[in-house]
Amino acid sequence: MVPAARTALDGATDILGYDTYVKMAGPLRADQRVHGTDNREEMQRARHAFETGERGTLRGDGVVGRSGSVSRWRRRCSRRWSRRITRTGAAVELTILPGVSAAMATAAQAGAPLGHDFCMLSLSDNLKPWAIIEKRLRHAAEADLVMAFYNPISRARPWQLDKALNIVREYRAAQTQVVLGRDIGRPGGTLRTFTLGELRSSDVDMRTMVIVGSSMTRRFGDAAGGGEWVYTPRWYE
Amino acid sequence: MVPAARTALDGATDILGYDTYVKMAGPLRADQRVHGTDNREEMQRARHAFETGERGTLRGDGVVGRSGSVSRWRRRCSRRWSRRITRTGAAVELTILPGVSAAMATAAQAGAPLGHDFCMLSLSDNLKPWAIIEKRLRHAAEADLVMAFYNPISRARPWQLDKALNIVREYRAAQTQVVLGRDIGRPGGTLRTFTLGELRSSDVDMRTMVIVGSSMTRRFGDAAGGGEWVYTPRWYE
Numbered sequence: 007m008v009p010a011a012r013t014a015l016d017g018a019t020d021i022l023g024y025d026t027y028v029k030m031a032g033p034l035r036a037d038q039r040v041h042g043t044d045n046r047e048e049m050q051r052a053r054h055a056f057e058t059g060e061r062g063t064l065r066g067d068g069v070v071g072r073s074g075s076v077s078r079w080r081r082r083c084s085r086r087w088s089r090r091i092t093r094t095g096a097a098v099e100l101t102i103l104p105g106v107s108a109a110m111a112t113a114a115q116a117g118a119p120l121g122h123d124f125c126m127l128s129l130s131d132n133l134k135p136w137a138i139i140e141k142r143l144r145h146a147a148e149a150d151l152v153m154a155f156y157n158p159i160s161r162a163r164p165w166q167l168d169k170a171l172n173i174v175r176e177y178r179a180a181q182t183q184v185v186l187g188r189d190i191g192r193p194g195g196t197l198r199t200f201t202l203g204e205l206r207s208s209d210v211d212m213r214t215m216v217i218v219g220s221s222m223t224r225r226f227g228d229a230a231g232g233g234e235w236v237y238t239p240r241w242y243e
Numbered sequence: 244m245v246p247a248a249r250t251a252l253d254g255a256t257d258i259l260g261y262d263t264y265v266k267m268a269g270p271l272r273a274d275q276r277v278h279g280t281d282n283r284e285e286m287q288r289a290r291h292a293f294e295t296g297e298r299g300t301l302r303g304d305g306v307v308g309r310s311g312s313v314s315r316w317r318r319r320c321s322r323r324w325s326r327r328i329t330r331t332g333a334a335v336e337l338t339i340l341p342g343v344s345a346a347m348a349t350a351a352q353a354g355a356p357l358g359h360d361f362c363m364l365s366l367s368d369n370l371k372p373w374a375i376i377e378k379r380l381r382h383a384a385e386a387d388l389v390m391a392f393y394n395p396i397s398r399a400r401p402w403q404l405d406k407a408l409n410i411v412r413e414y415r416a417a418q419t420q421v422v423l424g425r426d427i428g429r430p431g432g433t434l435r436t437f438t439l440g441e442l443r444s445s446d447v448d449m450r451t452m453v454i455v456g457s458s459m460t461r462r463f464g465d466a467a468g469g470g471e472w473v474y475t476p477r478w479y480e
Contacts, residue, residue: 008245008343100472104351104428106245106341114341123379125362125388134479138387142360145386149379151362191341235337242371 007032011103022055030192059098109154112187112215115197117235119185119217124152124238129159129166136166143170147177152223152238155216159207167207167216174218178202183219183236186210199225199234244269248340259292267429296335346391349424349452352434354472356422356454361389361475366396366403373403380407384414389460389475392453396444404444404453411455415439420456420473423447436462436471 015021015031018038023031025042034040041058043051113120125146131139146153153174159167174182180203188211189195200209202218210216223238252258252268255275260268262279271277278295280288350357362383368376383390390411396404411419417440425448426432437446439455447453460475 102351102354104343104347106343107347110341110344110347114339117339120363123362123364125360125383126357127360128477133477138479142386142388145382146362146388149382150375151379151383240365240370242375 007105008103011105014101014103020058022051022058024051056098106191108156108187108190108215109217111191112154112185112197112217115187115190115195116185116199116217118237119183119219119223120152120154120238122152122220122222122238122240123149124154124220126154126156128156129170130157130163131166132163136169139166139170140173143173144177147174150220150222152220153216153218155218157212158210158214158216160212167210171202171205171207175202178218178221182221183223183225185217185219185236187215187217188213190215199236244342245340248342251338251340257295259288259295261288293335343428345393345424345427345452346454348428349391349422349434349454352424352427352432353422353436353454355474356420356456356460357389357391357475359389359457359459359475359477360386361391361457363391363393365393366407367394367400368403369400373406376403376407377410380410381414384411387457387459389457390453390455392455394449395447395451395453397449404447408439408442408444412439415455415458419458420460420462422454422456422473424452424454425450427452436473 012032015034020039020041021028021031021034022041022043024045026045028040028042041051041054043054107126109120109126125142127139127142127146129139143153155167155170157163158170180201182202184200184202184205186198186200186205186209187195188197190197198209219236220238222242223236225234225236227234249269252271257276257278258265258268258271259278259280261282263282265277265279278288278291280291344363346357346363362379364376364379364383366376380390392404392407394400395407417438419439421437421439421442423435423437423442423446424432425434427434435446456473457475459479460473462471462473464471
């Protein structure tokens with residue numbers, strides 16, 4: 007977490023977010039109101055955040071949310087909020103702070119698999135048709151991009167990862183390097199390396215970041231017991 | 244910068260890096276040896292880092308470098324270092340710490356343009372043939388991925404960005420949203436929004452992060468003077 011995010015959390019009167027993520031936000035004070043909600047209630051949460059911000063004073067209000075939903079809600083309500091702003095003279099200020107993504111954290115621990123051209127794809131077909139995911143997988147595979155998969159698998163989406171891996175296998179060799187990072191940057195985080203041929207969807211759960219290498223991605227072991235390193239060079243020889 | 248990176252820098256006896264980046268590493272102590280070198284001397288720098296680590300004591304040695312080159316050098320030398328390790332009993336420990344990428348920092352300031360499937364592509368043909376870049380651009384455009392361009396332009400590479408934009412324009416509408424972030428997260432950072440039709444390569448320099456939206460990326464103005472927001476939804480309706 008960057009210091010600016012810690013400062014915003016420390017200065018907040020109200021903290022809204024997905025339950026699991028709010029619990030990861032670190033030590034909070036007894037006077038901070040925590041509003042943890044379910045993963046799928048993003049739009050309601052974003053609305054709640056703006057309503058909370060509107061009631062609160064501007065100073066000390068840190069609102070942390072998923073930026074996509076928050077931006078979308080902001081757009082949907084921009085006219086309404088503009089009116090309110092005119093009426094009361096108090097705007098709801100929105101600040102989005104960047105963090106270290108799960109893909110970057112996993113990549114750093116593995117070496118530098120994302121050291122060159124790559125894509126990040128969500129394998130969840132909850133909000134978009136599977137056909138779009140499949141099309142993107144085929145293009146990314148043909149382009150020889152390293153791929154980082156978000157939302158690879160869940161109880162409600164059991165077959166999507168196998169299907170995705172089989173598509174990638176049409177284009178990439180069985181020896182292609184794969185990195186699995188689970189809870190990287192959190193207590194108990196684990197990093198494992200596979201080849202595309204070895205990987206099974208049962209090795210992956212919803213907290214796993216899957217990085218599939220390009221044809222150039224290489225792994226090498228450290229004979230001194232320092233573990234294995236995976237990297238994608240920027241050089242083409 | 245994440246606190247772990249600050250701690251590593253504070254604990255380092257020697258700091259090696261690209262001159263410009265070393266200057267951004269923040270306040271350093273008088274007893275810390277700084278070895279700033281040119282951007283293109285990555286492999287020599289990585290070698291120097293391992294040699295410095297080998298001479299130093301393990302404790303207190305923080306080595307900060309570009310992870311790709313460092314991993315590559317580590318691989319090239321793994322046999323040699325393994326022998327040395329056997330001989331002297333002292334390994335050179337390598338730790339790679341993640342940061343907030345320029346693309347993520349720019350995206351956060353703009354809203355959430357990278358809120359859904361995207362790719363990061365380097366437009367530099369210094370180390371790879373232009374044909375590979377063009378192929379990747381075409382696939383990324385067909386896949387309707389948001390694109391973040393690293394190394395978009397330089398004095399030595401004046402035509403590549405125009406060529407890349409013209410390729411993207413074959414697939415995406417002139418109204419496609421574009422975000423330019425220059426020095427985001429640093430003093431004097433600026434954020435500007437364009438459409439793909441409006442963008443000219445003269446708007447971009449080597450310190451600019453270029454984010455080209457997908458067909459779904461939207462921009463909306465904030466009537467309250469809060470500026471403009473750009474986001475890519477995860478929803479397909």
